[in-house]
Amino acid sequence: MSRSRKVLAVLAALVAAAYLGWRITYPGYEWRQKLTIEIDTPDGPVSASSVAEVAWWATPKILPEASPRDWSVRAEAVVLRLPDGQYLFALVGSAHLVARAVLFDPLPKQGDPYLVPASRMRRFNGETHDVPPKHYPLLVTFTDIADPATVRRVDPDDLAATFGPGVALKRVTLEITDEAVTEGRVEAVLGWLDSISGRLKPTSKRYADELTIEETLYSIHFTRI
């Protein structure tokens, strides 16, 4: 082996060792989760799902106040079409936290409170778990599906108030899955979504604590793909 090849081999080994050391010191975990909304209607039950991809990983904690972890999510809202043509959307919200909240209650007492659950998430692959009401995603609909400013919050305890008698939320479930991330379902219904850069429901209110839930919504609450 020539000298230059030996040098290259040593360099490659050093790079590989550094990469391995990094991965061991700062591990990362990812999984896919399927959120399903089931509702009862006068015409029978209907359901819809959305598959999201979530990742959590450790990061170097250089400064005392720096976070030792980070996360990412690829998700879109669950789009449920009722038999009468109305739509219910379960927003992306806290897609990066919902599996932790549902599957780890109480949380593990040892280790990082986010990375430890993330490291164990795949153990639940294929299991379907009910999402407790306190962890439900934000539900919304539109009075006029073509007008983003008509967005309205939907009370999960009283879907009938929005959609009419006989409509009720049956359950929300979460499953760790190997299914592909769902994409494009929201845009297929909300054709204006990509053209909206500001609030869906514009407001001139001065203070943030005066805003209604609807006035805090942006396109990123519907899709983070």
Added chain:
Amino acid sequence: MAISKDLFLSILSMDAYNRGCSAGLGDTGVGDLDGLGETGYVGNARILARPSGTDLAGWQDAGFYALAYEIAAEVGTGSDKLLAGDTVIACRGAAAAGAGRTGFVRPRSPTPSAPARLRFGAGRGNPGRADRCRSCPPAA
């Protein structure tokens, strides 16, 4: 106990790191994405609503985040104070725009009707964090 204006501005500068996408502080609930939330008060500073046209997705793509506060009651000691009605802006992730330092500027009010004084705090964040918040693949 009265605190100095600079200390209070520093607190607000750090506050921006703990709100919004990829907030530094973990959110123990699942009701929102934004750490400490994006409403309410920090001491005598009340969080202002973003203008409705703000391109929040664009902010995240650029790794930028900012909050504006209105001072509700004067803060500071001696003659160096924030006055009621002052506006303070704190941001993070502005390093790529050349503002990668923490500091404050005091532009002159162009007209009597404009806010009397404007404070601006720009902090160096982790430029990649907000990007990953939207769509980037995990690092690991």
